[in-house]
Amino acid sequence: MRSSNYDKFPFVSITTEADACQTGWVAIAGVLRAALLAATSAPGQPQVLAVECYPGTDLAQLRQELTQALQPAQCVVADDLYLPDATIDALVAGPLTDDPVFGRLNGLTIKDFFDPQLLQAAQAALAGAAGQLVLVLGTGATLVCPSPAVLVYADLARWEIQLRQRRGEIANLGSANFTEKASLKYKRAFFVDWRAADRLKKQALPRADFLLDTNDPAAPKLISGADLRAGLAATVRRPFRVVPFFDPGVWGGQWLREVCDLPDGPPNYAWGFDCVPEENSLLLGFGDARVEIPSIDLVFAHPRELLGEAVHGRFGTEFPIRFDFLDTMGGGNLSLQVHPLTEYAFDKFGLAYTQDESYYMLAAEPGAVVYLGLKENVELPAMLADLQRAQDDPAAPFPAAEYINEFPARAHDHFLIPAGTVHCSGANGMVLEISATPYIFTFKLWDWDRLGLDGQPRPIHLTHGAANIQADRTTTWVEQNLVNQLQDVASGDGWREERTGLHECEFIETRRHWFTGPVPHHTNGGVQVLNLVQGTEAIVESPSSAFEPFVVHYAETFIVPAAVGAYTIRPHGAAVGTECATLKAYVRTQP
Template identity: 85%
Template sequence: MRSSNYDKFPCVPVAAEAGACQTGWPAIIGALQAALRANPTAPDQPQVLAVECYPGTDLGQLRQELAQTLQPGQYLVADDLYRTPAEIDEMVAGPLTDDPVFGRLNGLTVADFFAPQKLQKAQATLAQAMGQLVVVVGTGAALVCPNPAVVVYADLARWEIQRRQRRGEIANLGSDNFTEKASLKYKRAFFVDWRAADRLKKQVLPRADFLLDTNDPAVPKLIRGADLRAGLAATVRRPFRVVPFFDPGVWGGQWLREVCDLPDGPPNYAWGFDCVPEENSLLLGFGEARVEIPSIDLVFFHPHELLGEAVHGRFGTEFPIRFDFLDTMGGGNLSLQVHPLTEYAYDKFGLAYTQDESYYMLDAEPGAVVYLGMKEDADFPAMLADLQLAQDDPNAPFPATKYINEFPARPHDHFLIPAGTIHCSGANGMVLEISATPYIFTFKLWDWNRLGLDGRPRPIHLAHGAANIQPDRTTAWVEQNLVNQVELVASGPGWREERTGLHEREFIETRRHWFTDVVPHHTHGGVQVLNLVQGAEAVVESPSGAFEPFVVHYAETFIVPAAVGAYTIRPHGLGAGTECATMKAYVRT
């Protein structure tokens, strides 16, 4: 293994003005009181402070701080105006399905959660609070009072929501399922809560007077909405990184712990999510203060500048490229799996595109392999029968090498995995996974006869898998189409560029640059995602000085917005005098 100066808390500096960020409840309350004084209402109208909350926000803490200090005439909680938990469970049952992992994307909105009579009664009460301060908080607060005097948006990072789910601190939106398995809470949030809340966020956050960050309950932070919007506008004009997070798994390894300097405690780190903007967060720097927001907010606010016209036109306000780490160094095999074909993903789950992907080997021990595609003489029906037998009988393990190819995996090998291709990474490999974003849709076929970290079998989806495995992707085809498809496409003084894929069925293009000197790059009007796959350090610069030099370290993933245009990368600092390499991905247009 190797050590690294990997930055776990990358920050985008956006403002250093004194007072740009209010830290701690006394300062936050003072700023809100000043805003209320600056926005008086007519004597025959209530003065409403609306605190729109992303699901998972601690409403108890808000009540303690806002109600006790501001002492409003009325204090309303939007969540109290919802339908009953039983009614909401029935409403979401269709989209959720009875599968433990997969649901169906849907059009539910936060407004659908409200009980009409409760909402009407609350609005009538609010209208009678003439001349009084009224505080409305919760998910849907902006719907309770459409024209408040002051709007605060209390946002929350998805990773923090997952941690609260695992600790049993929160239930799903409108539910009382505090004790339900964290995986089922996550599934419900993924298919229902977050979709509905994001639809409302797109309406409320652009007009919010303030952004409230309560990711760390002990150190809440408040910034003006104008400063948030200015910060996001600055971010899409320069390269940046999102905040990575890491998680253990049954097959996890030890490479990430060492290279990324992760804390002891978990038995391993299986996943590293270094560029999944729907779930990662973004740190904005206001002097010494750091304000954490979901990085998807940047996609919502600036899709044109971030994604580019062609990518935005195709994917809307979604970030279609994902980079993440899969660590099996000193661990075990990933589950044998397959991803859905595009038509299957749409028909069964409402997805517009599927998870095509690839494995780029950042590192590998001697003897490491990647399982990819079926062998030439494999009997497909017999393989399905053996998979079913292995599922039914723990004493009948699936003979993977009888049916599935094993390809040696060495550092810098690139394995392409279009949807429908059976695959998994073996033990003692370190994978940089480059893929399309719908990462939750993985059909596990065989999990090597092991239990999850919770001591229970992980869900297997043989029926889904059997409907999607392409049995004609056998050894010769895989070798000719999916393994190390490297082509030299350009070179210059001190650098060369190679095309490494992906397959023509996949919409992502990947390019590897080896360099000892300055490499010219250009976004060509589309977002690009890169990782420094070799070399200790490099610097990204603007030929015109449009942004400050941006330093990246080994294994760090960074995003270059479409609006950046021309940029260069060269070895820097500890990487100077060595050959460095980046892997770049972008959407083919």
């Protein structure tokens, strides 16, 4: 057993009452049966149980269990009312483009997937089922029946969706592409399925009578909509963590396996996603039961309390800050890459903002480096020609040392990476990546002559990259602007605060606190994301006891909602008497 106190399954305790959550189909059916008996339907109308489903939900199991338990007179599956597969494929072809990774954000809705005539016929059939129990389920069930007697929302985490895609268990919305590459199914979900489904979720989830957690097919869980909404309201007024997930990669290392006590199965762990609310889950505790929901549900339900007025006004219901891990400890270099400039991201992909980022080194072996910016007097056309040559001829590797700076990397170094800056982490480093959220938009320039885990070349985006590389970000400029830009900010009894970045053209500010005693913090009306970058354990407390004390461990990322206001952090447990450190990020709201 590895010695690790990293919590892989953090949860927010909502209530100790065990009966608030029903587990298993028998218990769930009993609750729904009682809800239907208590519900009233208008004279001459059917009694409809609608189960609105997030794409990827196992509809076959859902239909089998509910029809067997409830014996409805009819069962209508929304997906059966969609346009033909080929028509939907043509509908989404424009936003998806022919690029293997990138598409374009768009305004497609779930209603666009429906055949209008089939939808109208289904609604007419419902009208003719007066007094009968009808089950309507699937993605778009609330479009088939906008006002059911009982509404259930069957939710599913995006990481679970990705795992099902990889296993070939599910296809994309309105498609039969079960055997398509998982990366292409993910791309279609990212640009089409999830965007359209989230638009409908924002309308359906706030009025749902029940939330059905379908992440574990063997143990479905049901809570009332009222308990869900109470849980979200409680979460947004206290510090919390989302559920991390981890994935291997061609360059992955071994640090995460040890520090986070991860399984030995995969050859490595390249990524650790510890704060990507678009894809992470949130666990809500009801007695001993844990209900898993996408953490983006919290953003949708309480954007102002979570993000703050200014951040919500700028980003809407998107969580703009991302913390994740990049592990090359005992692994290899990341791909040499660049992120799009804001105007390019908007013109090509419909993004309102781009992926500015930074590398904070949690650990580094001797000799570790970060590749950052161009060397002085580099001729960009010559570099691009060598990059193209390396793509065309595996026997002519790209001479990175001739063009790209290599900076020594040590623990607690902070490298700032505004969009347009060529960069990558070298081998034997452990990066806490702090960035804006549009994480899929990375242009790989060179991948060090290697194949992906699937044995195929990973996509290279040299044309996109060439349009965004900022050739004036050379050695001197990078040293003066992007490497360890430390500035003392404040200090007190047992603590000191430093500004570590980010660059002025990035919207995220980062502050590091070193402390042996309590450190005063305040959200100042904006969401904050922190990681305990040194020390075994710390405790987050409210000066006014507004929330229960919250313990965090080394390398854990946690979110402090804007509504929290004042809070303190101090060493806890075995860390008492030692110096700890947190790194905090927030959105700059003033120059």
